Amino acid sequence: MAKSPPITNRIRELREAQGGMSQAALAEAIGVTRQTIIAIELGKYSPSLESAFRISRVFRLGIEDVFGWEVPPAS
Amino acid sequence: MALIETFSNMSFREKSAWGMGLVLTAGALFYFNKVVGLSEALGRTAPPIIGFVIAYVIFIVIASVIVMSVLAGTAGKEADAPADEREKIIADKAGHWSGYVLAIPALGALWHYSVNLDGNMLFHLIFLSLMLSQIAEYAFQIFLFRRGA
Numbered sequence: 001m002a003k004s005p006p007i008t009n010r011i012r013e014l015r016e017a018q019g020g021m022s023q024a025a026l027a028e029a030i031g032v033t034r035q036t037i038i039a040i041e042l043g044k045y046s047p048s049l050e051s052a053f054r055i056s057r058v059f060r061l062g063i064e065d066v067f068g069w070e071v072p073p074a075s
Numbered sequence: 076m077a078l079i080e081t082f083s084n085m086s087f088r089e090k091s092a093w094g095m096g097l098v099l100t101a102g103a104l105f106y107f108n109k110v111v112g113l114s115e116a117l118g119r120t121a122p123p124i125i126g127f128v129i130a131y132v133i134f135i136v137i138a139s140v141i142v143m144s145v146l147a148g149t150a151g152k153e154a155d156a157p158a159d160e161r162e163k164i165i166a167d168k169a170g171h172w173s174g175y176v177l178a179i180p181a182l183g184a185l186w187h188y189s190v191n192l193d194g195n196m197l198f199h200l201i202f203l204s205l206m207l208s209q210i211a212e213y214a215f216q217i218f219l220f221r222r223g224a
Contacts, residue, residue, distance in 0.1 A: 044224060
């Protein structure tokens with residue numbers, strides 16, 4: 001299993017807050033496939049800076065309101 | 076049922092990778108079944124038979140056209156859309172890894188030739204390396220699509 005990048009996001013939460021915006025609708029709005037949105041939401045794929053900005057713009061938020069950086073504590 | 080649901084949730088490019096991977100695997104099995112059969116009949120490594128190669132190429136072209144037409148017909152506008160950023164990364168990684176699948180058996184084939192001086196076997200092993208690297212490229216794509224990226 002690939003190690004997930006330490007980038008977190010609130011995309012699912014924000015979609016649901018926007019009246020249940022679908023993954024497909026968000027995908028179309030930023031020009032990627034629905035599967036890429038799923039991978040981003042699950043933390044399996046870190047979007048490019050451009051896509052991160054596009055996603056943030058869809059929710060009318062700043063990029064740091066949508067994405068975060070969480071390094072797990074060293075064991 | 077779960078299998079159908081999984082397939083229908085795949086992106087067009089992942090479906091294409093499955094389709095092309097299966098077509099190329101079937102083509103390779105068809106070709107090497109012929110070569111092994113002929114080698115057994117001859118009692119030595121069969122020489123390169125251009126007819127087998129042509130039959131293999133014709134099979135691959137026709138089967139690819141059929142598979143891609145069916146997939147494109149069911150994918151709608153997704154089939155016309157260019158690859159997105161994640162799909163491009165997946166294609167690049169798979170292409171890079173498949174290069175090793177081409178190189179390693181090809182080097183083995185050259186080593187085999189240098190020891191045994193069997194040019195017929197060299198031809199078949201190099202052809203096999205080409206087929207394997209293409210199949211591996213689609214297999215790596217599927218692996219990366221399933222993993223996320």
